[in-house]
Amino acid sequence: CIISQRMRDEVTYRVWDELFRKYRDIETIVKTPVEEMQEFLRKRGVGLWKTKGEWIVKASRIILEKYNGKVPDDVHELMKLPGIGRKCANIVLAYGFGKQAIPVDTHVNRISKRLGLAPPRVQPEKVEEYLRELIPRGKWIYVNHAMVDHGRSICKPIRPRCNECPLRELCPYAKGLVKDEDIK
The missing domain is CATH 1.10.1670.10 (Helix-hairpin-Helix base-excision DNA repair enzymes (C-terminal))
Known part of the structure; x- marks a missing residue:
């Protein structure tokens, strides 16, 4: 969801797929230096790559440490994560958890x-x-x-x-x- 912000879906899906092929799990992402994640995104044409790279690593760290590696399924908890606003929180709830939510893009x-x-x-x-x-x-x-x-x-x-x-x-x-x- 962080990658998708202000990006076309085709780019988001391609980068998302590459990201999870290279960084297979949350533990790997957490161990990745922010600068490496930023460079990974930059090389793939992701806009706002500096901010998004930082958010991905920091949000992963919080999910691992505070939520035992499980993405929270509550809109308010999701919105506490770096880079996650109401729209992204609702996307995670609807598409990740199958919960009734209305993501407004x-x-x-x-x-x-x-x-x-x-x-x-x-x-x-x-x-x-x-x-x-x-x-x-x-x-x-x-x-x-x-x-x-x-x-x-x-x-x-x-x-x-x-x-x-x-x-x-x-x-x-x-x-x-x-x-x-x-x-x-």
Whole structure:
């Protein structure tokens, strides 16, 4: 999740795979000098490699020492780890533990605002609160995946394909009621 911040998924998956082939377990990561991890990320084109390298080693150390090597499955405990904010914590809960959570990434933020599920000018951190009120808890885990897929194929950040969208009749954006410049 730390690697994925401000990165395309293709790069994230490639680097993640390489990282775990080279550093096979948490103990190995903890023993790795921060500078080595930073260089590993830099050579693979990871943005913010200095910060992310430090966070990966430090978060691994905390997980090993404080949580006996087990990633915590609580949003508040996860957010205590370096480099883990609300979005990453929810990604870990949803995709790592199968728990009901709504990770709000750029796709979820944009689509929620275009569809009128959240106010256009509300901070991205608040979008989760609106979605939690609107969507039944048993469906939260599906929101991110569905909106990411929709955002990549139809509701793109630039030149969205509103004419192909099955939601166009319901969508304030497709009707011209919400503009991209309105969305924060």
